Amino acid sequence: MDVFASTDGQESDGHEQVVFCQDKQSGLKAIIAIYSTALGPALGGTRFYPYASEAEALHDVLELSRGMAYKNALAGLDLGGGKAVIWGDPDRIKTEPLLRAYGRFVESLNGRYYTACDVGTYVADMDVIARETRFVTGRSVEHGGAGDSSVLTAWGVFQGMRAAAEHVWDSPTLAGRRVGVAGLGKVGRHLVAHLIDDGASVVATDVNERALAWVRQTYPQVDLVSDATALVTSDIDVYAPCALGGALDDTTVPALRARVVVGAANNQLAHPGIEKLLADRGVLYAPDYVVNAGGVIQVADEIEGFNFDRAKLRATKIYDTTRDILRLADAEGVPPAVAADRLAERRMAEVGRLRTIHLR
Amino acid sequence: MDVFASTDGQESDGHEQVVFCQDKQSGLKAIIAIYSTALGPALGGTRFYPYASEAEALHDVLELSRGMAYKNALAGLDLGGGKAVIWGDPDRIKTEPLLRAYGRFVESLNGRYYTACDVGTYVADMDVIARETRFVTGRSVEHGGAGDSSVLTAWGVFQGMRAAAEHVWDSPTLAGRRVGVAGLGKVGRHLVAHLIDDGASVVATDVNERALAWVRQTYPQVDLVSDATALVTSDIDVYAPCALGGALDDTTVPALRARVVVGAANNQLAHPGIEKLLADRGVLYAPDYVVNAGGVIQVADEIEGFNFDRAKLRATKIYDTTRDILRLADAEGVPPAVAADRLAERRMAEVGRLRTIHLR
Numbered sequence A, B: 001m002d003v004f005a006s007t008d009g010q011e012s013d014g015h016e017q018v019v020f021c022q023d024k025q026s027g028l029k030a031i032i033a034i035y036s037t038a039l040g041p042a043l044g045g046t047r048f049y050p051y052a053s054e055a056e057a058l059h060d061v062l063e064l065s066r067g068m069a070y071k072n073a074l075a076g077l078d079l080g081g082g083k084a085v086i087w088g089d090p091d092r093i094k095t096e097p098l099l100r101a102y103g104r105f106v107e108s109l110n111g112r113y114y115t116a117c118d119v120g121t122y123v124a125d126m127d128v129i130a131r132e133t134r135f136v137t138g139r140s141v142e143h144g145g146a147g148d149s150s151v152l153t154a155w156g157v158f159q160g161m162r163a164a165a166e167h168v169w170d171s172p173t174l175a176g177r178r179v180g181v182a183g184l185g186k187v188g189r190h191l192v193a194h195l196i197d198d199g200a201s202v203v204a205t206d207v208n209e210r211a212l213a214w215v216r217q218t219y220p221q222v223d224l225v226s227d228a229t230a231l232v233t234s235d236i237d238v239y240a241p242c243a244l245g246g247a248l249d250d251t252t253v254p255a256l257r258a259r260v261v262v263g264a265a266n267n268q269l270a271h272p273g274i275e276k277l278l279a280d281r282g283v284l285y286a287p288d289y290v291v292n293a294g295g296v297i298q299v300a301d302e303i304e305g306f307n308f309d310r311a312k313l314r315a316t317k318i319y320d321t322t323r324d325i326l327r328l329a330d331a332e333g334v335p336p337a338v339a340a341d342r343l344a345e346r347r348m349a350e351v352g353r354l355r356t357i358h359l360r
Helices: A054-074 A096-108 A123-129 A150-169 A186-198 A209-218 A228-232 A274-280 A294-304 A308-316 A318-332 A336-356 B054-074 B096-108 B123-129 B150-169 B186-198 B209-218 B228-232 B274-280 B294-304 B308-316 B318-332 B336-356
Strands: A017-023 A028-036 A046-049 A080-087 A178-182 A201-205 A238-241 B017-023 B028-036 B046-049 B080-087 B178-182 B201-205 B238-241
Touching: A017 A054, A017 A096, A028 A054, A028 A096, A046 A054, A046 A123, A054 A080, A054 A294, A054 A336, A080 A096, A096 A123, A150 A186, A150 A238, A150 A294, A150 A308, A150 A318, A178 A186, A178 A228, A186 A201, A186 A209, A201 A228, A294 A308, A308 A318, A318 A336, B017 B054, B017 B096, B028 B054, B028 B096, B046 B054, B046 B123, B054 B080, B054 B294, B054 B336, B080 B096, B096 B123, B150 B186, B150 B238, B150 B294, B150 B308, B150 B318, B178 B186, B178 B228, B186 B201, B186 B209, B201 B228, B294 B308, B308 B318, B318 B336
Parallel strands: A046 A080, A178 A201, A178 A238, B046 B080, B178 B201, B178 B238
Antiparallel strands: A017 A028, A017 B017, A028 A080, B017 B028, B028 B080
16 A cells, blocks of 8 residues: 555545654554644554554554544644554553654654554553653543543533534433433443433443443433344434444444434444435434544643643533534535534634744 | 565664655655664655656665665764655656755654755755755755765775775775776766876776866876776776766676776666675675765765865775775675675664663
């Protein structure tokens, strides 16, 4: 796979910079991809994964970094989009020297890229990486980290859901609505709490028995069903996928009884055509990367010195952004995902352009 | 072509960092390759060339940056090895925005890579690039540049030739020897001057009529022959290839009457086996990248603020380095090119290791 060719012929500007980093002694093979720095330094996590090939690793980091540019733009952050992958099995090769070698390469970019946790990397790893570079978020609370980012992820999803509710039912509340939450991990649980507080009735499911036990104990009023299929086909107003990706596919969408889909899971659309299928069935889908941006908003706040209240204020704006996107989608006659992309590109172009006004 | 795979299975450490840089608006597609920074920031020129494919561009920059690491190490510089390529036809796409976009990417590496002129880029281009980055050499004299680097390239080749003469004839001089100079470009002309001053007799050739006219006028005592074949087969003690690469091939080496080959041209060996063919025929070959390092020594001096006398002192040491390499080759029973690689690797490892002694 070629780096430049990956964006040839596309309308987009393509990736600014793709950095292959190698330290043979520690076994480090990493690729840092910076899609855009139009809005500021590129922020995105480091995925540590045993890809089958270099081409597969490159493909993933190019896609993910592009996604982060759009996500960070719509999150209203002064941050561009980037992502990194470390190629290898973290259980086998993750060591202090490897993580620190990686940290030195992050530092070598002098702040054009900030890293964070992703699949295969954890808070403790960020603390190690931070011994070599200043450009790390997702650190432990003791080191100035933002802590568990599921808190504001759930808060942001709830705000997105309020905006969707207003768009469909003219009132920004879930009170009296029935919401189906698929996945009761950390984000799902926080979301259930917000929904109950708001006066919604909740039906939920999870494969994990301990998660179910937690719900039975904490929120006995929540109905539990056996699996996602049962949830999707039940009489719900809102569907909130909060587990693995691909929740919306050719099977679930035709079976779906909800008018609105707003959830925390990444990559909810199993393939590009699903977006249209949802629209054709009159289902309002708030793009996942818009409503689940509370997490990146939370860790990004570390860059300024973490302040929970400030980060929460920013995550609350996901309500406004979702509302704007849904209105733009109606106005321009496109699915919300297309409207979201347009809004992101507009912000990157219009705010990025302001640097042409010279200051220093 | 894969970046990491390019060095898999090799004993070498492989490239530290390979940076793809793109600015679609100006048309910039560049690859900066940093082979090693063990000895300091990586220095190497920027080649601007219309490669047939990204894979070809990548292959070239990986090879060239590796070569620069070895060259700079043996030149005694506190500099690692790197190189860059800009993919495209300079006559068609070279513009101020493109060069400055490239300069910003050089700057983004924050001094881990210094650029310089190479095929397709000139002093005037470096002056443009320098408007975006501090990490440029090869600028115009008016901007602190080292000026025409053929001066110390020729001086270094002459020093290498002195060391080879001492190794073969026990005296570090070309006095009384007959030297064949192929190529009377800028370096070749300076070399002829040094040889005449030293008391050598010179036979030379060039395809360019103006170059020949210059010699006839300036050094009427120089014999001129019609082409390189005539030069190689003439009765010479030393052969100095100072034109295009590949001067030593399966045709020229068997025909060669010289005992010693020392010249300024890059990549004199047409293919790897030639080295052994030279050794088998008792021809002493001083590796090209060792003896022609005066040029990089000259431009590297810009980093400290150019001082010709200091740079000349450093280029004079090519005598010592060539002597050490030839002795090591004898001692270890290997061709000089192998001895040179070992010496370079030794310096990178031994001097690079000193950073383990913490200072600040």
